[in-house]
Amino acid sequence: MNILVINAGSSSIKYQLMDLTDSRHYSVMASGLIEKIGEPMGRVNHQIFKGGEKQRFVEEIHLPSHREGMSRVVALLTDPQRGVIRDAAEIQGVGHRVLNCGEAYTDTVLVDAQVKKTIRDFFPLGPLHNPPNLMGIEVAEEFFAHSPQVAVFDTAFHQTMPPKAYLYAVPREWYTQYRLRRYGFHGTSHKYIARETANFLGKPLAETNIISIHLGNGCSMAAIRNGKCVDTTMGVTPLEGLVMGTRSGDIDPAALEYIMEQTGMDIHQMLNALNKQSGLKGLCGVNDMREVVERTAKGNEQAETALQIFCYRIQKYIGAYMAVVKNLDAIVFTAGIGENSWPVRERVCRDLEHLGLSLDLDKNSAPSREARAIEKEGAPIRILVVPTNEELQIALETKEIIERGTAPEQSA
Numbered sequence: 001m002n003i004l005v006i007n008a009g010s011s012s013i014k015y016q017l018m019d020l021t022d023s024r025h026y027s028v029m030a031s032g033l034i035e036k037i038g039e040p041m042g043r044v045n046h047q048i049f050k051g052g053e054k055q056r057f058v059e060e061i062h063l064p065s066h067r068e069g070m071s072r073v074v075a076l077l078t079d080p081q082r083g084v085i086r087d088a089a090e091i092q093g094v095g096h097r098v099l100n101c102g103e104a105y106t107d108t109v110l111v112d113a114q115v116k117k118t119i120r121d122f123f124p125l126g127p128l129h130n131p132p133n134l135m136g137i138e139v140a141e142e143f144f145a146h147s148p149q150v151a152v153f154d155t156a157f158h159q160t161m162p163p164k165a166y167l168y169a170v171p172r173e174w175y176t177q178y179r180l181r182r183y184g185f186h187g188t189s190h191k192y193i194a195r196e197t198a199n200f201l202g203k204p205l206a207e208t209n210i211i212s213i214h215l216g217n218g219c220s221m222a223a224i225r226n227g228k229c230v231d232t233t234m235g236v237t238p239l240e241g242l243v244m245g246t247r248s249g250d251i252d253p254a255a256l257e258y259i260m261e262q263t264g265m266d267i268h269q270m271l272n273a274l275n276k277q278s279g280l281k282g283l284c285g286v287n288d289m290r291e292v293v294e295r296t297a298k299g300n301e302q303a304e305t306a307l308q309i310f311c312y313r314i315q316k317y318i319g320a321y322m323a324v325v326k327n328l329d330a331i332v333f334t335a336g337i338g339e340n341s342w343p344v345r346e347r348v349c350r351d352l353e354h355l356g357l358s359l360d361l362d363k364n365s366a367p368s369r370e371a372r373a374i375e376k377e378g379a380p381i382r383i384l385v386v387p388t389n390e391e392l393q394i395a396l397e398t399k400e401i402i403e404r405g406t407a408p409e410q411s412a
């Protein structure tokens with residue numbers, strides 16, 4: 001079964017075509033990123049994988065809208081030289097990453113009119129992502145009219161949180177009337193990590209207790225008890241929680257008024273500053289963790305402080321989530337920084353031996369792309385690195401929904 005995974009952003013389309021015919025193995029046939037849709041010159045980065053070899057094609061082309069962008073995806077996938085299929089009809093399902101569905105769905109669903117309405121209803125709570133996500137679905141419906149469209153929500157995995165974890169201590173009607181609550185994001189990744197970790201530990205998912213630490217450009221943690229999410233660091237938007245590449249994470253909301261008065265910024269400029277100019281970038285000028293670590297090695301004090309703040313915030317949440325998860329099996333590092341940056345893992349685990357986290361420094365710094373354990377032999381809590389794969393998770397869920405032929409169900 002060929003599944004196309006689509007992640008449509010405000011000016012971009014990320015895609016991956018996967019062959020999931022064999023239930024135990026999958027292969028990526030093609031993947032790519034179209035950027036700068038709507039700008040004078042768009043950029044297409046397309047790759048195909050044939051006979052174990054990767055071929056890359058880059059082009060610059062004006063793409064006025066997502067419709068032209070998706071048309072380019074179809075043209076490239078079916079191109080005799082640059083493609084991997086003859087016809088769009090060889091795609092049996094399309095899985096869409098969608099940011100926020102609120103409390104409407106607790107799982108992945110087949111797209112129908114109601115699902116699209118729900119995605120639209122949540123435009124105000126996902127203004128940067130939900131509109132392009134819906135546009136991606138509508139354009140894909142035109143180009144892949146024969147294949148089911150499936151929506152995989154970034155918030156769905158977190159729907160098992162209890163009210164004490166998802167409600168803010170604010171006037172109740174902010175929740176009842178305006179739907180303000182913790183939704184949490186990166187759900188697809190945390191769900192994938194929970195399942196992969198259970199497999200790695202050889203335990204049933206329903207008995208697996210972990211803290212999943214996703215450290216990419218965006219960073220979040222999830223407390224997972226008996227395979228289900230019971231708390232997560234991101235909130236009503238992805239701004240809350242950990243320090244990220246350019247996002248502040250947790251901050252006293254009263255700071256906003258004070259700085260707005262001092263600088264004359266309005267609330268939009270303020271939120272832009274907290275989302276795009278803060279985090280590692282705000283603290284030391286760069287948001288790429290590789291560069292931050294390089295600068296610390298050269299004695300750069302700003303980078304050193306930034307890295308300390310980044311890791312300290314993770315340590316605080318580890319402590320908090322150990323109290324929440326109980327009988328913890330493992331903490332699990334994943335995503336760009338979590339999988340690759342051994343100095344970050346070392347700094348996070350340093351000084352947490354009293355909590356049962358005892359890192360093996362050699363295992364931690366040994367390069368590997370595989371899921372692996374990096375704690376000292378016999379340590380009470382496992383410390384794992386497990387590579388995430390959100391596209392695969394979306395493709396697997398899309399396949400499952402199509403095979404089940406499930407109609408969407410409203411949970412509330």
Ligand code: ADP
Nearest residue numbers: 215216217218287288289290335336337340341
């Ligand atoms: P996204 O959230 O966009 O999916 P990724 O999961 O790819 O992001 O993570 C991007 C982050 O991973 C960047 O901060 C980058 O610096 C970091 N990263 C990638 N490779 C390495 C590496 N080898 N060492 C340290 N950090 C890395």
